Each structure stands twice: as C-alpha cells, then as structure tokens.
Amino acid sequence: MATLAAPARATAPASTQSGLWSWIATTDHKRIGTLYLWTALAFFLIGGLEAALIRTQLARPNMGFVSADTYNQLFTMHGTTMVFLAVMPLSAAFFNYLIPLQIGARDVAFPRLNAFSYWVYLLGGIFITLPILFQVAPDAGWFGYAPLTTNQFSSGPNIDFWVIGLQVLGVSSLAAAFNFITTIINLRAPGMTLMRMPMFTWMSFVVQFLLILAFPPITVALVFLLMDRFFGTTFYAIAQGADPLLWQHLFWVFGHPEVYILILPAFGLVSEVLPTFSKKPLFGYNVMVYSGIMIGFLGFGVWAHHMFAVGMGAVADSIFSLMTMLIAIPTGVKIFNWIATMWAGEVRFTVPMKFAIALIAMFTIGGISGVMHSSPPADLQQTDSYFVVAHFHYVLFGGSIMGIFAGIYHYYPKITGRFLDERLGNVHFWLNFIGMNLTFFPMHFSGLLGMPRRIYTYDAGQGWDLFNLLATYGTYLLVIATAVFVWNFVRSRTRGAIAGGDPWGAATLEWSIPSPPPEYNFAQIPTVTSRYPLWDLKDPSWHEGEDSHGDTGTPGPSPLREETETHTAKSLGIPMPYPTAKPAFTALGLVVMFSGLLFLRNDLFAVAMTVTLGGAAMLIGGLYAWLTSPLE
Amino acid sequence: MASHAIAGHDDGHAHTHHTTTGLDNRKIAIWAFIGSECMLFASLISTYLIYKGKSLVGPYPHTEYTDASGKVFPAILDIPVTSASTFVLLMSSLAMVLALQAVQLKGTPLPANAGWWTRAQRSSQLWLGMTALLGASFLGFQAYEFTAFVREGLTIKTNLFGSTFFTLTGFHGAHVTVGVLWLMSLLWIDRTRGLGPQDELVVDIAALYWHFVDVVWIVIFTLIYLIQ
Numbered sequence: 035m036a037t038l039a040a041p042a043r044a045t046a047p048a049s050t051q052s053g054l055w056s057w058i059a060t061t062d063h064k065r066i067g068t069l070y071l072w073t074a075l076a077f078f079l080i081g082g083l084e085a086a087l088i089r090t091q092l093a094r095p096n097m098g099f100v101s102a103d104t105y106n107q108l109f110t111m112h113g114t115t116m117v118f119l120a121v122m123p124l125s126a127a128f129f130n131y132l133i134p135l136q137i138g139a140r141d142v143a144f145p146r147l148n149a150f151s152y153w154v155y156l157l158g159g160i161f162i163t164l165p166i167l168f169q170v171a172p173d174a175g176w177f178g179y180a181p182l183t184t185n186q187f188s189s190g191p192n193i194d195f196w197v198i199g200l201q202v203l204g205v206s207s208l209a210a211a212f213n214f215i216t217t218i219i220n221l222r223a224p225g226m227t228l229m230r231m232p233m234f235t236w237m238s239f240v241v242q243f244l245l246i247l248a249f250p251p252i253t254v255a256l257v258f259l260l261m262d263r264f265f266g267t268t269f270y271a272i273a274q275g276a277d278p279l280l281w282q283h284l285f286w287v288f289g290h291p292e293v294y295i296l297i298l299p300a301f302g303l304v305s306e307v308l309p310t311f312s313k314k315p316l317f318g319y320n321v322m323v324y325s326g327i328m329i330g331f332l333g334f335g336v337w338a339h340h341m342f343a344v345g346m347g348a349v350a351d352s353i354f355s356l357m358t359m360l361i362a363i364p365t366g367v368k369i370f371n372w373i374a375t376m377w378a379g380e381v382r383f384t385v386p387m388k389f390a391i392a393l394i395a396m397f398t399i400g401g402i403s404g405v406m407h408s409s410p411p412a413d414l415q416q417t418d419s420y421f422v423v424a425h426f427h428y429v430l431f432g433g434s435i436m437g438i439f440a441g442i443y444h445y446y447p448k449i450t451g452r453f454l455d456e457r458l459g460n461v462h463f464w465l466n467f468i469g470m471n472l473t474f475f476p477m478h479f480s481g482l483l484g485m486p487r488r489i490y491t492y493d494a495g496q497g498w499d500l501f502n503l504l505a506t507y508g509t510y511l512l513v514i515a516t517a518v519f520v521w522n523f524v525r526s527r528t529r530g531a532i533a534g535g536d537p538w539g540a541a542t543l544e545w546s547i548p549s550p551p552p553e554y555n556f557a558q559i560p561t562v563t564s565r566y567p568l569w570d571l572k573d574p575s576w577h578e579g580e581d582s583h584g585d586t587g588t589p590g591p592s593p594l595r596e597e598t599e600t601h602t603a604k605s606l607g608i609p610m611p612y613p614t615a616k617p618a619f620t621a622l623g624l625v626v627m628f629s630g631l632l633f634l635r636n637d638l639f640a641v642a643m644t645v646t647l648g649g650a651a652m653l654i655g656g657l658y659a660w661l662t663s664p665l666e
Numbered sequence: 667m668a669s670h671a672i673a674g675h676d677d678g679h680a681h682t683h684h685t686t687t688g689l690d691n692r693k694i695a696i697w698a699f700i701g702s703e704c705m706l707f708a709s710l711i712s713t714y715l716i717y718k719g720k721s722l723v724g725p726y727p728h729t730e731y732t733d734a735s736g737k738v739f740p741a742i743l744d745i746p747v748t749s750a751s752t753f754v755l756l757m758s759s760l761a762m763v764l765a766l767q768a769v770q771l772k773g774t775p776l777p778a779n780a781g782w783w784t785r786a787q788r789s790s791q792l793w794l795g796m797t798a799l800l801g802a803s804f805l806g807f808q809a810y811e812f813t814a815f816v817r818e819g820l821t822i823k824t825n826l827f828g829s830t831f832f833t834l835t836g837f838h839g840a841h842v843t844v845g846v847l848w849l850m851s852l853l854w855i856d857r858t859r860g861l862g863p864q865d866e867l868v869v870d871i872a873a874l875y876w877h878f879v880d881v882v883w884i885v886i887f888t889l890i891y892l893i894q
Contacts, residue, residue: 143691208702216694220685246698250705254713257833267822267829269713275722275826284709 059613061145066152067131074123081115084108089509092502095494105490106173113176119159124438125299135544136232138223140555143216145611153621154206162199172196180270180281198628201256204249211245225562232542237302240330244291252288264634286337294333300437304390307440310540311387312379318371325364332361342410343417351410358408385459389440396432421481427474447537451549452530458522465515472508476501541566554603609666616660623652696871700878707882714830721825728894751807752887758800759880762873765793769869772862798849808839841879
C-alpha cells in the first residue's frame with residue numbers, strides 16, 4: 035500500500051533539459067504552461083501599470099498628467115492587454131498545465147501545435163504592445179467600434195497594430211482550443227468518464243467550445259476592418275450605405291461569450307480550491323457541470339445587451355433582456371453550490387481559500403450589477419458610465435483575477451515543488467481585497483452621478499471628486515499588493531517550503547504525482563473509479579452515507595499507488611515528443627506575414643509584398659518541416 | 667470499495683497511442699475545426715445577406731442599374747456559368763469519395779474478370795488527381811468570373827455588394843485553393859511511396875475538409891446566386 039506522507043526531499047528538476055533553447059524548443063505541456071504563466075503575468079503587470087497611469091490622471095479634476103491622446107492609448111491598451119494578453123493566457127497557463135494532469139494524460143493531443151499557440155501569443159502580444167512606447171498604440175477602446183476605427187476617423191497606424199495584432203492572437207486561441215477539445219475528448223485515462231472529470235477540466239472544456247465558436251465572428255469583423263483600412267472596401271463606410279451597427283453585432287457576438295471565456299476557467303479553479311479546503315466534495319457536481327454548459331449556451335444569446343442604447347427597438351431589447359436575466363440563473367446556481375460546498379465542512383482558511391471565497395463575494399456583487407443592466411430602461415441610465423466600469427471590474431477583477439490568484443496559490447506547489455509564502459500571501463490577499471473594493475466600489479457612485487467612462491479629465495464640482503480620489507488610492511494599494519505578490523512569486527521559487535506531491539490533501543489526479551511532475555507525468559497511466567480518487571485512497575470510507583460521487587464500486591485491477599519516485603522517461607520506456615523549434619519558427623512566419631500589411635500605410639507596396647511573402651514562405655516552410663518530421 | 671481508486675494501469679504497448687474514444691486525435695480535431703469554420707462562413711454569409719439590396723450604386727447582382735451619366739449596367743451575376751462551376755465542384759466531391767474508396771481497397775485482390783470500371787476504382791492516383799483537377803477548374807471559373815466582373819465595373823471598392831461578394835466568395839476560393847494544394851500533396855505522396863489502407867485516416871481527413879468546402883459552396887450558390 036502507498037505511503038501517504040509527503041516525501042520530504044528537495045524538488046527534482048521537472049525536466050532534464052535547461053537553457054534558453056530548451057524553452058524555445060519545448061513541446062512539454064507543463065513547460066508551455068509555465069511559459070504562458072510568466073508571459074501572462076508580465077502582461078498583467080504592463081496592463082496594471084497602464085491602469086495606475088489612468089487612475090493618476092483621474093485622481094483630481096483637470097489633471098494634466100497625460101494628454102488626452104495618450105489617455106486614449108492607455109485605456110485602450112489597458113483593456114486589450116488585460117482581456118487578450120493577461121486573463122485569457124493566464125487561463126491558458128492553467129489549461130496547459132492542468133488538463134493533461136487532471137485527466138491522467140501524458141501530454142496534450144498535439145504537443146507541437148500547443149507550442150505554436152504559445153509562440154503566436156507571445157509574438158502577437160509583443161506586436162500589439164510595443165507601439166505604446168512610440169505613442170502610436172491603438173486608441174479606439176478595447177472593442178474598437180467601426181466606423182470610429184476606419185481610415186476616415188483613425189488614419190494613423192494605431193488601429194493597424196490593433197487589427198493585425200488581434201487577428202494574430204485569434205489564431206493562437208483557436209489552435210489551442212482545437213488542441214484542448216481533442217485532448218479532453220480523447221486522452222482521458224481509463225475510467226475517467228466525462229462525469230468524473232475535475233470541475234476545472236469541465237469548465238475548460240466548455241470554454242474551448244466558446245473559443246472555437248466565438249472567435250470566427252470577430253475574425254470576420256477584423257477582416258472587414260482590415261480590408262476597409264488597406265484595400266478600400268466599404269463594409270463600414272456609412273456614406274456608401276453601410277450599417278453602423280455591423281461591427282457592434284459581429285464584435286459582441288464574440289464579445290459576450292468572451293466574458294464567459296474569461297470567467298469560467300476561474301470558476302473551475304475555485305471549484306478545485308473550495309472542496310479541497312472544505313474537505314468535502316463539490317456540492318451538486320452534476321448541476322455545476324450543467325450550469326456551466328448552460329452558461330456557455332446562453333452566452334451566445336445575450337450579445338445585444340451591450341447595445342441597448344443604439345435603438346434596436348422594443349422587440350430586440352426585450353428578447354436580449356430576457357436572455358440576460360436567464361443567464362443569471364445558472365450563474366446563481368454555481369454561487370449557491372460553492373457556499374453549500376463550504377457549509378459544515380472542515381474549512382481551512384489558507385490563502386488560496388481566501389481568494390476563492392473572495393471570488394464568490396465579489397463576483398456576486400458584479401453579477402448583481404450585471405442583472406441591473408439587463409433591464410433596458412436602467413441600462414440607458416448606466417451605459418457608458420463609470421457604473422459599467424464598476425460592474426465589469428467586479429466580475430473580471432473580483433471574479434477572474436481572484437479566481438486566478440486562488441489557482442496560482444493553490445497550484446504553485448505543484449508547479450514548482452515549493453509553497454508560496456503564506457504570510458506574504460495573506461498580506462497580498464488583504465491589500466488586494468481592500469484595494470480592489472476601494473478602487474471599484476466608488477465607481478458605482480460616480481457612474482450613477484453621471485460620470486462617463488473614457489473621459490481623460492473632468493471639472494470639479496460635479497460630485498465626482500471624492501469617488502475618483504478614493505479609486506486612485508485604491509489603485510495604489512493594488513500596486514503595492516501586486517508588488518508583494520511578485521516578490522513572493524519570485525522568492526518562493528528558491529526559498530519556499532518544500533511542498534511534496536499532495537501538500538493540500540486534495541482529491542484529484544494531479545496531486546498523485548510528485549511536485550514538480552516528471553516530464554512524462556504518470557509513470558503508469560492511472561485507472562480512475564471515482565471523482566475523488568485520492569480521497570478514496572486515503573480513507574476508503576470517507577463518503578459513506580453520501581451519494582456515490584461517480585463511484586461505480588468496481589475496484590481497480592491492481593493495488594493502488596501514489597507515485598513518489600521520479601524516474602526518467604527513458605528508463606520507463608515512455609516515448610516523449612522531440613524538442614523542436616519548428617512551431618516557434620512557423621509562428622514567427624505568421625506574424626511577419628501579417629506585419630507586412632503595415633507598410634501599405636506608407637504606400638510602400640514593394641516592401642509590403644516582400645515582407646508578407648517572406649513571412650508566408652517562413653510559415654509554409656516551417657509548417658512543411660513540422661508536418662514531415664516525426665513527433666516522437 | 668473505493669480503496670482501489672488509483673490503480674496502476676499498464677497501458678500495454680507504449681507506442682500504440684490508446685485514445686478514449688478509439689478515434690484518432692486528428693479526426694476529432696478536424697471536426698472541431700469544421701465547427702469553427704461554420705461560424706466563420708455564417709458570419710460572412712450573414713453580412714452579405716444584411717447588406718443585400720443596400721448598395722447605393724450599381725452594378726447590382728440581379729437587377730439592371732443606370733448611373734448618373736446614363737450608362738447601363740446589366741445584372742451582373744452569370745448564373746449559367748456559375749451553375750457549371752457548381753456542377754464541377756460537386757463532381758469533385760464524388761471523385762473524392764472514389765479516391766478514399768481506392769485507398770481503402772488498395773491491396774485487396776482484383777477479381778479475375780474485373781472490367782475497366784473495377785480497375786479504375788482501384789486507382790487512388792486517378793481520383794486524387796481528378797479531385798484536384800476539378801477543384802482547380804472551379805478556381806478557374808472563379809478567376810474568370812472575378813475578371814469579368816471587374817471589367818464590367820464591379821470591384822471590391824465599388825459598393826457594398828462588391829465588398830461583400832468578393833470577400834465571401836474570395837474566402838471560399840481561398841479554402842478551395844488550400845484544398846487543392848492538400849490534394850496535390852496527397853497525390854505526390856501517393857506517387858512517391860503509395861497510399862494504402864494504413865493511410866485511410868489521412869485521406870479521410872482531407873475528404874472531410876473537401877466535402878465541407880463543397881457544402882459551403884452549395885449554401886453560397888443558393889443564397890447569393892439563385893435567390894433573387
């Protein structure tokens with residue numbers, strides 16, 4: 035029988051390889067997940083810096099800290115960075131790291147495509163971020179409404195970077211989504227039925243479908259904009275009879291599912307954290323799965339609630355209002371189930387648990403102000419005001435970011451083999467929690483008092499001064515909180531307490547292997563007989579008298595084991611994918627190909643063709659070399 | 667029970683990648699890809715339909731247009747020619763089916779009295795080549811159509827019809843182009859090392875893509891050309 039004491043030994047290297055090239059050429063889902071994590075955290079800091087500059091400008095009436103033009107670039111890049119370069123890739127870091135471990139697989143279905151996704155993300159992120167250093171960053175808001183973004187109103191290169199950059203980032207998300215759908219459908223360990231999958235994997239599964247169905251509409255909207263800007267088409271040319279709402283519809287058909295793309299992974303993470311630290315199974319597992327799927331479906335039917343103010347008519351407004359109210363039901367179900375999970379549990383208030391509980395509370399506030407917007411008459415008062423800014427920061431910061439921090443504190447020991455410092459973590463949590471509420475709660479008031487969003491300054495005496503000053507102080511608290519987190523994150527990699535394979539007493543497969551996991555993940559692919567295999571292993575009678583939790587009652591074929599030893603893939607005879615830089619090279623080709631378009635702005639047709647065709651040649655050559663070389 | 671929650675499981679021969687569904691990963695991925703492509707074409711086609719009849723100037727698809735100077739532009743869509751190209755593309759799908767069948771049948775002995783058709787059915791090179799050729803002919807028709815339209819005064823900049831029409835059919839044409847290149851790569855592999863039943867999946871995935879591109883064209887042909 036297995037010994038359950040965590041082995042008190044120093045962390046073994048996660049991989050036998052090291053050095054820069056090993057990272058460029060890696061196809062290991064865990065290393066790619068780590069790359070996503072570091073890169074997304076870097077972009078999170080950039081986005082946060084932009085937020086701090088925005089709040090400094092708004093601290094007092096008529097401040098001249100930045101110009102109106104710079105301010106436009108700052109709020110556009112803050113939104114674009116946080117949505118596409120920070121929160122989505124932070125979720126992707128967890129998809130990469132956790133999905134194969136949670137379903138008992140050795141890697142994703144297409145390891146090289148996975149590397150490709152990461153490199154496209156990194157290069158696309160750099161492409162869209164660099165222009166801010168030269169004051170030519172995108173400046174039309176993160177949802178880039180056309181015709182505002184057409185040549186007529188935005189003639190500089192700013193929007194070019196945005197259109198091309200987002201198009202490139204879309205390729206990354208789509209490629210990753212095909213990969214994870216295939217992985218979850220096809221690489222589950224024996225016995226890992228769909229209804230035994232950990233909730234994080236389930237929510238990720240829903241998100242991948244949202245990605246593959248929601249990204250094409252924005253791809254098409256961006257193609258139209260790109261063609262309008264570079265080739266003189268008329269998609270958004272109002273003078274030629276174009277519909278000024280075309281962009282808004284195409285964008286929000288993507289944009290609203292995107293909201294769930296941002297929040298569902300965080301829901302999944304806290305659904306792992308809450309049972310672990312309550313020592314109880316997730317309350318209403320089945321209903322949690324169904325409500326996640328329901329949110330995914332309904333998420334495609336609510337997009338026009340972003341457009342109540344454009345005059346769609348009473349029928350359309352009513353339908354979208356109804357759908358929006360409906361989506362609160364599965365979301366509310368989740369909140370009650372999390373609370374019921376903690377009810378009568380042996381709750382341990384660790385840092386990840388605190389972040390998870392904060393998500394429940396803060397997301398509920400954001401969710402309730404969301405339901406307020408679902409009523410068109412109320413929305414007409416609130417739309418484009420700071421009330422909306424308060425709402426979506428409560429769901430995105432109070433929801434997604436809190437959930438992701440819960441995930442980082444929870445899984446850091448698995449990823450690095452060491453704990454994040456609990457004391458610094460507590461400081462981070464409380465500063466973060468207070469700072470968040472101090473920043474965003476006053477915005478409800480300034481919004482209802484009529485302060486429009488996206489203005490670069492305002493006059494005194496409108497009742498907004500105090501609320502803006504408080505929000506700015508709150509943002510500075512968040513800056514300090516984040517600094518504490520970064521210090522903790524970097525320091526704990528070498529100084530943190532040794533964690534061992536299962537430091538939290540969790541229940542799912544990823545905790546049955548050493549921390550950090552060996553490159554092959556599982557020396558033997560496990561056979562799963564219930565939703566909480568590690569709890570079954572420790573105390574076979576733990577859930578007697580409760581429901582079966584997916585337990586079929588059929589014992590596994592051989593004695594249970596918790597893997598505590600680290601071998602090499604070679605000694606175990608497990609074939610591993612070769613390291614290869616071909617996906618990175620192909621990704622570079624893709625970005626070079628798209629960036630050729632930029633030269634058309636200056637009528638450098640020959641240069642544009644050379645760069646585009648050169649990039650296309652790299653793309654095709656890289657792809658060819660990749661497809662004709664063996665995986666392992 | 668439940669004490670045997672995580673049992674060691676020997677996944678047998680390490681090199682046979684066992685999958686949960688028994689299907690190859692690539693087969694699942696191509697279906698996910700096709701699902702995503704449906705949304706892409708749905709967005710393009712919706713935009714075309716939303717902008718239908720909204721162009722402020724001609725040429726128009728189904729009706730005559732007279733500009734300020736009195737110049738007359740006839741209805742621009744040439745339905746007989748496009749019907750022919752549609753037929754060509756549909757036949758390419760038939761050839762694709764036969765190509766897959768030929769790959770599957772490779773290696774099974776021919777009956778002694780096999781006629782020319784039975785023999786032809788075994789030639790994967792014939793049918794792969796035929797599919798690629800028919801696809802390329804469709805592209806030829808499209809190139810002819812685009813050139814004719816531009817000559818008659820409709821470019822991608824002219825009006826909403828021009829922008830939506832060229833973008834939608836251009837996207838479809840790009841998909842056909844990728845398909846033709848894909849088929850030619852398969853043909854090349856077939857000529858160099860020969861495709862057999864073990865390669866069925868590879869051909870099957872190309873076929874799924876090809877049939878999808880065909881189905882999209884049926885929708886486009888119906889909505890854009892046939893319905894006035």
